[in-house]
Amino acid sequence: MSEERPLLRPYTLTRGRTRVSGPDFDLVTIVRALPASNVVGLPPEQLRILRACQVPASVADIASDVGLSLNVVRILLGDLREQKLIAARPPATVAQLPEERVLREVIQGLNAL
Secondary structure, eight states: OOOOOOOOOHHHHTTTOOSOSSSOOOTTOEEEEOOOSOOTTOOHHHHHHHHHTSSOEEHHHHHHHHTOOHHHHHHHHHHHHHTTOEEEEOOOOOOOOOOHHHHHHHHHHHHHO
C-alpha cells in the first residue's frame, strides 16, 4: 500500500534552484541527521529526508527512501546542511592494496608454518 503524496513539481520543492548550495553531494556521500533543537517550519520533504538519515545513509538511499529525484534531494540536503541539521562525509575509501611482492612473501611465510 503506497502512501499518497501531493504531486509537486521539482522546481517548486527547490524554489527554482537547480544547483546545490555549497559542496555537491555524490551518490555515495554518507549523510546523517544531527541532533536538532528546532525543525519547526521545515517543509514535509525535508522532514522526510531528516527521518531517512537518522541512521547514516547514502544520498542514493535517501532519495529512494523519500521518493524524490536525486537532484531535488541534493538541493534539499544542501539546505539542511546550511541549517546544520545534517552532516555529510565522503564514503570510506578502500586502502591501497599491498604490492604483489609483499603478498607473495606472506604466502611463503604461511606455507613455511
